[in-house]
Amino acid sequence: MNTPSGTDTETEIDTGSEARTMDEQHWEDMYGGREQVFSGNPNGVLVAEVTGLPPGQALDVGCGEGADALWLARHGWLVTAVDISRTALRRAARTGADLADRVAWAYADLEAAPPPAGAFDLVSAHYFPLRRRPGHTALRGLLAAVAPGGTLLFVGHDLADLPPRGDGAPDPADYYQPGEVAGLLGDDWTVLADETRPRAAPAPPGTHHTHDTVLRARRIR
Ligand SMILES: C[S@@+](CC[C@H](N)C(=O)[O-])C[C@H]1O[C@@H](n2cnc3c(N)ncnc32)[C@H](O)[C@@H]1O
Numbered sequence: 001m002n003t004p005s006g007t008d009t010e011t012e013i014d015t016g017s018e019a020r021t022m023d024e025q026h027w028e029d030m031y032g033g034r035e036q037v038f039s040g041n042p043n044g045v046l047v048a049e050v051t052g053l054p055p056g057q058a059l060d061v062g063c064g065e066g067a068d069a070l071w072l073a074r075h076g077w078l079v080t081a082v083d084i085s086r087t088a089l090r091r092a093a094r095t096g097a098d099l100a101d102r103v104a105w106a107y108a109d110l111e112a113a114p115p116p117a118g119a120f121d122l123v124s125a126h127y128f129p130l131r132r133r134p135g136h137t138a139l140r141g142l143l144a145a146v147a148p149g150g151t152l153l154f155v156g157h158d159l160a161d162l163p164p165r166g167d168g169a170p171d172p173a174d175y176y177q178p179g180e181v182a183g184l185l186g187d188d189w190t191v192l193a194d195e196t197r198p199r200a201a202p203a204p205p206g207t208h209h210t211h212d213t214v215l216r217a218r219r220i221r
Pocket of ligand 1: 023027038043061062063064065082083084085088108109110111125126127128129
């Protein structure tokens with residue numbers, strides 16, 4: 001994974017041996033099916049929590065169409081923005097062409113390949129679907145990416161907002177929730193926020209999301 005310094009719009013890294021083709025296909029189908037999926041605005045929690053932090057190296061985990069990464073870059077951060085969808089990465093890079101020297105768009109499956117350890121002053125994961133695994137290997141890889149003194153922002157949808165699950169739909173309870181991540185952090189961290197709060201923006205069309213679950217933590221060593 002490259003840090004943002006060149007003009008490449010998409011960087012490829014080793015995705016490891018655990019191929020998860022169906023998952024990648026799911027996201028490719030979602031992005032490929034529409035010209036634009038998300039609003040293009042940065043997430044409200046990102047803006048609220050990061051404003052005032054001194055800029056440094058940031059990792060945007062599951063960056064999608066790139067609105068958060070581009071907001072960070074415009075606010076002085078050097079951003080590595082990772083996603084499993086090449087369509088989303090291409091779209092994001094096109095939108096942020098003027099910021100190519102501040103954002104490295106990187107293709108990776110973050111369930112299979114961890115980001116570089118200790119490399120980021122901010123690791124931001126907004127609505128990133130990370131499946132719970134024994135040993136928490138992928139989650140621990142994301143946590144390890146935060147440098148000492150750095151910030152973890154792990155944000156999800158409040159499960160209480162979700163309608164009853166249809167047959168065969170993924171079970172949100174199979175995925176890490178911010179509160180659960182807070183419980184796994186251990187002594188190297190200070191938890192600064194672990195709460196449910198109303199979304200700053202209205203629910204995206206067709207969804208029921210009125211509240212976010214928010215974990216903000218600082219790595220102390
Ligand atoms: C719900 S979207 C959120 C996108 C963006 N963070 C936002 O808030 O608009 C989740 C994103 O995570 C990406 N993703 C899902 N699984 C991934 C994985 N294993 N590795 C990297 N990216 C993944 C998807 O392609 C998608 O862009």
